[in-house]
Amino acid sequence: MHGACADGWGLKVLQVRVAKRRGDFSLQAEFELPTPGIVALFGRSGCGKSTLINIIAGLLPADSAYVELDGRVLSDSAARIHVPPEARQIGYVFQESRLFPHLSVAANLRYGQRRTKARAYVDFDAVVELLGLASLLPRRTPQLSGGERQRVAIGRALLSQPRLLLLDEPFAALDAARRAELLPYLETLRDQLAVPMVYVSHQFEEVLRLATQVALIDAGKVIAQGDLGALCLRPELRALIGADAVGAIVDSEVRGTDASSGLLQVSVGSGELRVRTPLPTTRTAIGVGAKIRVHVLARDVIVASEEPRGLSVRNSLRGVVTGIVRDDLDTDLISIDVGGTILLARITTAATQALRLRPGTAVWALIKSASLRGLPAAASADPRA
Amino acid sequence: MTWLSPDESAAFSLSLAVAARSVLFNLPFAILAAWLLARRRFPGRTLLDALLHLPMVLPPVVVGYVLLLIFGTRGPVGAWLERVGGIHLIFNRNGAALATAVMSFPFMVRAIRISLEHVDHGLEDAARTLGAGPLDRFLSITLPLMLPGVLAGAITAFCVGLGEFGAVITFVSNIPGETRTLPLALYTALQTPGGDAEAARLAVLSFALALSGLLLSEWFARRLRRRLGP
Numbered sequence: 001m002h003g004a005c006a007d008g009w010g011l012k013v014l015q016v017r018v019a020k021r022r023g024d025f026s027l028q029a030e031f032e033l034p035t036p037g038i039v040a041l042f043g044r045s046g047c048g049k050s051t052l053i054n055i056i057a058g059l060l061p062a063d064s065a066y067v068e069l070d071g072r073v074l075s076d077s078a079a080r081i082h083v084p085p086e087a088r089q090i091g092y093v094f095q096e097s098r099l100f101p102h103l104s105v106a107a108n109l110r111y112g113q114r115r116t117k118a119r120a121y122v123d124f125d126a127v128v129e130l131l132g133l134a135s136l137l138p139r140r141t142p143q144l145s146g147g148e149r150q151r152v153a154i155g156r157a158l159l160s161q162p163r164l165l166l167l168d169e170p171f172a173a174l175d176a177a178r179r180a181e182l183l184p185y186l187e188t189l190r191d192q193l194a195v196p197m198v199y200v201s202h203q204f205e206e207v208l209r210l211a212t213q214v215a216l217i218d219a220g221k222v223i224a225q226g227d228l229g230a231l232c233l234r235p236e237l238r239a240l241i242g243a244d245a246v247g248a249i250v251d252s253e254v255r256g257t258d259a260s261s262g263l264l265q266v267s268v269g270s271g272e273l274r275v276r277t278p279l280p281t282t283r284t285a286i287g288v289g290a291k292i293r294v295h296v297l298a299r300d301v302i303v304a305s306e307e308p309r310g311l312s313v314r315n316s317l318r319g320v321v322t323g324i325v326r327d328d329l330d331t332d333l334i335s336i337d338v339g340g341t342i343l344l345a346r347i348t349t350a351a352t353q354a355l356r357l358r359p360g361t362a363v364w365a366l367i368k369s370a371s372l373r374g375l376p377a378a379a380s381a382d383p384r385a
Numbered sequence: 386m387t388w389l390s391p392d393e394s395a396a397f398s399l400s401l402a403v404a405a406r407s408v409l410f411n412l413p414f415a416i417l418a419a420w421l422l423a424r425r426r427f428p429g430r431t432l433l434d435a436l437l438h439l440p441m442v443l444p445p446v447v448v449g450y451v452l453l454l455i456f457g458t459r460g461p462v463g464a465w466l467e468r469v470g471g472i473h474l475i476f477n478r479n480g481a482a483l484a485t486a487v488m489s490f491p492f493m494v495r496a497i498r499i500s501l502e503h504v505d506h507g508l509e510d511a512a513r514t515l516g517a518g519p520l521d522r523f524l525s526i527t528l529p530l531m532l533p534g535v536l537a538g539a540i541t542a543f544c545v546g547l548g549e550f551g552a553v554i555t556f557v558s559n560i561p562g563e564t565r566t567l568p569l570a571l572y573t574a575l576q577t578p579g580g581d582a583e584a585a586r587l588a589v590l591s592f593a594l595a596l597s598g599l600l601l602s603e604w605f606a607r608r609l610r611r612r613l614g615p
Contacts, residue, residue: 059513084513084518085510085513086515086516086518091515092514098510100508101508101530111512111517111525112515115515115517115521160515
């Protein structure tokens with residue numbers, strides 16, 4: 001399927017370079033998706049994310065654009081190439097779903113399927129099963145709830161057999177509970193169909209759940225791009241997500257389950273963290289060897305200069321301080337290398353001084369298991385590993 | 386219809402035929418004009434808009450006179466039509482249908498244009514990303530969504546067409562059985578001594594036709610709103 005496209009040959013799934021001015025707003029963005037997976041375009045509302053994916057879809061003209069998907073050039077203003085949207089094989093899930101009101105759910109789903117010239121990689125029944133649409137098929141779309149509408153919209157886009165799926169804040173109009181219900185469907189698509197996706201969001205939680213790659217966008221510019229684990233150490237992210245959400249994002253594997261506590265044992269650096277299992281809404285089974293993502297919030301990490309004893313904390317990892325940056329008026333962010341993986345800890349500047357921390361100091365990082373919740377991670381996060 | 390005299394029922398059925406033909410003739414042009422006005426930006430758009438609405442504000446006699454100049458036997462188009470196809474428009478029901486079509490055209494364009502402006506452009510974009518080309522999009526998305534408006538426009542134009550008087554009598558005169566439509570028959574009856582009863586019957590008939598047409602049109606308009614609503 002798509003996997004073949006990214007193997008070894010240096011061929012990127014998606015490459016985008018775009019420039020557009022509109023009034024006093026200017027968009028100047030460049031990003032790529034090197035391997036199949038989900039790239040999240042993450043930034044505040046109005047930073048140009050939607051404009052960017054409309055240009056990728058070909059729906060919006062740009063002053064200059066270069067879009068290459070699976071080695072096929074879709075836009076190249078220098079060479080005067082502009083493949084029209086209907087010929088791009090790019091699926092688009094709009095924020096407001098845009099279901100056709102005069103057609104039934106089934107007819108909506110088949111709309112793109114009947115028109116695609118691409119080889120089918122997913123059939124009608126599989127999509128209906130995957131997104132739980134069976135009971136909705138004969139319904140008229142104006143009667144659907146917000147969550148149902150978005151599931152149908154995702155299914156409709158998928159059945160056009162797209163080589164890339166664009167999602168423009170698909171759950172923005174839904175409440176938190178609805179959103180939590182729908183995220184697992186996208187995880188399933190990511191893990192079972194391996195459709196490459198560009199996911200626009202301003203919700204960090206969604207990015208954390210879904211993304212393999214992140215492009216941070218601010219005022220029309222991509223200010224940082226990379227895998228989430230590397231990006232979480234960047235200060236630009238902190239400005240977007242707020243101090244409380246700052247922390248290390250560790251993509252790892254499940255080693256086993258602690259029989260007495262039911263906690264998952266996850267290898268991190270040279271040690272191991274015990275984390276709580278993913279929420280029951282998640283549809284992917286978590287067994288030994290499963291990919292898992294753990295968000296270790298900086299505010300939940302305690303730093304000790306001696307090996308701790310007699311504490312309730314389940315996790316203590318031995319490491320070395322690699323960096324200290326001032327985080328706020330009276331707090332510091334300490335980077336700790338725990339054997340190949342960097343964790344972040346937020347402690348008071350007073351504590352930094354009391355422990356005499358400086359780069360190279362040997363420390364223990366302590367984290368309560370109660371504050372660690374595993375998230376199922378993309379199996380395709382790094383296919384070459 | 387036993388309560389109508391043969392002349393009256395001839396006028397009645399002629400009116401229906403003339404109005405129906407004008408509507409069928411107008412439909413494709415009205416959809417095209419509505420689409421141009423609602424969706425395209427081009428130089429001269431405002432002028433086109435004004436020109437299309439002229440029949441609504443011009444005295445109908447002027448429209449009939451202009452039609453005579455253009456489609457008369459010595460008019461540029463009339464002469465050409467006669468030479469090429471032997472087609473006459475003057476003093477027959479074809480001419481009556483043409484005059485009616487011109488007069489009712491703006492009503493039809495207005496209704497279709499309003500329904501087209503209510504069609505969410507985003508739905509067409511969605512269809513594009515699903516692989517639908519321009520004509521495909523229009524036929525599978527735009528046209529079905531504006532259909533109630535098209536029907537409402539056709540009904541309104543039909544009602545307007547039934548009542549067209551000035552342009553018809555100027556362009557094709559008042560010939561019984563050929564161009565004497567309902568309003569012309571009504572006018573003739575009023576001019577005839579002892580024609581009061583006939584005039585009253587024709588007036589009631591016109592009234593009933595117009596009212597049912599408007600009700601039908603309103604019903605379609607309501608369906609349109611319900612269909613495009615949440």
